[in-house]
Amino acid sequence: MQRVDPRATVTATWRSRQTQECLIAAAAAGDKSVHQPAAHSLHEIGLAFDVSATPAALAVGHALWQQWGGAAQVAGDAVHFAPKIAPGGLTAEALL
Numbered sequence: 001m002q003r004v005d006p007r008a009t010v011t012a013t014w015r016s017r018q019t020q021e022c023l024i025a026a027a028a029a030g031d032k033s034v035h036q037p038a039a040h041s042l043h044e045i046g047l048a049f050d051v052s053a054t055p056a057a058l059a060v061g062h063a064l065w066q067q068w069g070g071a072a073q074v075a076g077d078a079v080h081f082a083p084k085i086a087p088g089g090l091t092a093e094a095l096l
């Protein structure tokens with residue numbers, strides 16, 4: 001990823017419940033910089049991270065992430081990387 005965008009940077013990893021609630025409130029208030037936050041996020045249990053990078057670098061990163069077994073890119077949230085969760089498997093809601 002950094003060969004495509006040397007400035008690619010991890011911008012978020014674990015976040016608190018309070019931070020998730022602030023993101024939900026910001027989205028509800030119309031903040032377009034916040035992608036529709038879920039009621040609970042894998043960030044809250046340290047299983048997701050976000051990367052700031054060019055679209056080309058993010059595409060390379062997501063292709064590699066999926067080769068490693070990670071989840072596919074979420075539409076509209078290209079910066080987000082999370083593990084693949086089997087149906088009925090681990091969820092943030094179950095662990096919080």
Ligand SMILES: [Zn+2]
Pocket residue numbers: 012043048049050079080081
């Ligand atoms: Zn994320």
